[in-house]
Amino acid sequence: MTFIKSLFAKSEFIVFLGLLVVGAFFSFQSPVFLSSFNLQNIILQSSIMGIIAIGMTFVILTAGIDLSVGSVVALSGILMATMLNSGVNVALVLSINLVFGITIGIFHGFSITKMRMAPFIVTLATMAMARGLTMVVSDGRTLFAFPESFNYFGAGKVASIPVAIIIFLLYAITAEILLQKTVLGRNIYAVGSNIKAAALSGIRTNRILTFVYIASGVSCAIAGTILSGRLDAAMPTAATGAELDAIAAVIIGGASLFGGKGTIIGTVIGVLLIGVINNGMNLMNVPPFWQSFIKGAVIFLAVLIDSIKNSNEEAAI
């Protein structure tokens, strides 16, 4: 009994129930929904968003925000495409791409910790700058025709399972272990829950903050690789608005924008919930404008449930 009670106290479990309910609804509406092909499709489409959202989870756990993710994914794709098209070796391109993600993270970390700038503003600026650069570098054109070995990450399969899904799952598991089982992970939560107390407990808070923005930058670089490989193309407008979906997934998954609260499993369920809703609405031929409205309403509902739950736990003073 107490086990069941403690389950319901976890926001992850409630979102999971939500996922089941929404899934059940769509499976009644459309016979195709539950087919293994469609389910795999949902997970595949969720994996790019999922990787971005995992990076975002790290950032939000420290009470930060990274608005640049969509633009950084696009810029990563365009940079790689440019290099590939001028014949640079695939392994080298992939490594440079990771360094690119790390560099973005270090830039954010430095601005926030040393220059004392607000995460919201810094990443908003990067969002605009990175998007601008994609246009400059690509001249506004879509770049395509990449080597087979590059596309493997986005379009390849291992024993009928898409490589992208495997990367996503491994990435999620690694991130969750890091957060729940390591000192570094504990320190990320500590910084988000009380940064002054964290510093006085000996945590190098600046390093932790820089780390989470690097995690987000690297996530974008990985997402950029998978996205370009899957489409065999890099578009300057790719991943527009991805920051909103990523933030929504993290919050639906039970994290708090005030920091210190949230898990990767929650985020993954949040991403899947958004993926299921997108997919189900497509199957039901819901017009795109309504899709956007409904997604917004789901986010509102998720945050509402969380806030009601919190206010039951303690009377506000």
Add this chain to the structure above:
Amino acid sequence: MTTSALELKGISKQFPGVLALDNVSLSLQKAETLGLVGENGAGKSTLIKIIGGAYKASQGKILLANREVVFNSTQESLEKGISIVYQELNLIPHLSVAENIFINRLNQTNGFVNWKKLYNDATEILSSNGMADINPRAMVADLAIGQKQSVEIAKALSYNSKILLLDEPTSSLAGPEIQNLFKIISRLKEKEISIIYISHHLDEIFEICDRVQVLRDGKNIDTVAISETDTNSIVSKMVGRDIEDIYFKEEHSIGENILEIKGLNDHYLKNINLNLKRSEVLGIYGLMGSGRTELLKAIYGARKSKIESIKLNGKEITIKHPIDAIKQGIIYSSEDRKSENLFFGNPIWKNISYLALQTGSFSNYNFIAHGSELAKSKDYYDKLNVKAPNIEADVYNLSGGNQQKVCLAKALINEPDIILLDEPTRGIDVGAKLEIYKLIANLAGAGKSIILVSSELPEIIGSSDRVYSMANGQITQEFIGEEINEKDILRYCLQKDDFGVSA
């Protein structure tokens, strides 16, 4: 003939797993100051929060001027003329003092805040209550904790309420500020304001209260007139047994210098020279703003400062960040539990182990060995006698005194050689205080060195082998053995000019 201002009848409060109040009644007369005392976790704050509308009683009635009332929010109780200074400060850090005082009541003209009037009103309230040294334009986050507490008091007074509830209002105040508060209270008495005053300082209760009510384990024990009782009898009612001593010091031999600091300066601290010996309890006493907390933080690396030389066991060391200090066996425990020490929203065991985790105590290659982490935390949780449903409980839900014990557990779990304790008994009841004094003495006896900062002079005198007085960011005098006495120490803390000689 007295008239009742506020009456509680048969109040009970059930939290999940804890019966915080069990059939408690209370009556507060007009113009009366009622002391409310009891051990940590006795239910004092819960009672205040019920009167203030922050919590709902599970049972019982509240009568205001003989009429039953129900408060669904803090706002409703405020509107009925009840102002409260809560034990935990509730100011908004990134707003100014003036905005905090007048929050929800910002004076507006056509929808725009009238800043001039706001600052004038705030200045007026601060200066008429003897707090003129606080700048109404200062951001609350930049204030020292004692000043924050003064702002809370000013804010509560600004409502001109008929009933004022004060939950440990002096926990971060030093001598003169406390005297100032007492002056305010006697003025309020003349204006027929009724006050409930919670404090672990019984001397304060005896100085300003008319009657005192004792709670224990959420139950009424007794209510007596101040003139008909004494400290010992109150203490034994609080703890349910007799306590002979309040302070505790043990004879132990003091060793060599373990820490020597020369020429510590920053924009506030001026040329501090300090030494600490093995097995020594070094007290530092100073008034609010004397720089005592700043000094501890500077030693700990939590505050930028220039140090000519800092030697640990005769060897020069550098401390640039708290982690450097922690690795050398130096630990600081902050006075400000809520904003600098605890991680609210997290279980007790996590709070206890955070600091030890940073030195790799329970980890292999960064992976946490949860079993040993939990076991060691439990060990210190038991050692310090934390009262809570269990070690999984959120520290946020602990009573103030028990939160303080968690802070101490967190500092001690790493078995440091040098412990910088900033107000370690803030908000702790008499019985638990004695435990902490014994703990300090035991640590010293076991070869540890302690710097004890406290705004309670008797506590400094009662536990220290040696004392430094501080004023205006300087150490003004050193007192050893027989020289340690209240009068002399105070004299060296009150000086306002700069003639202070460093020890």
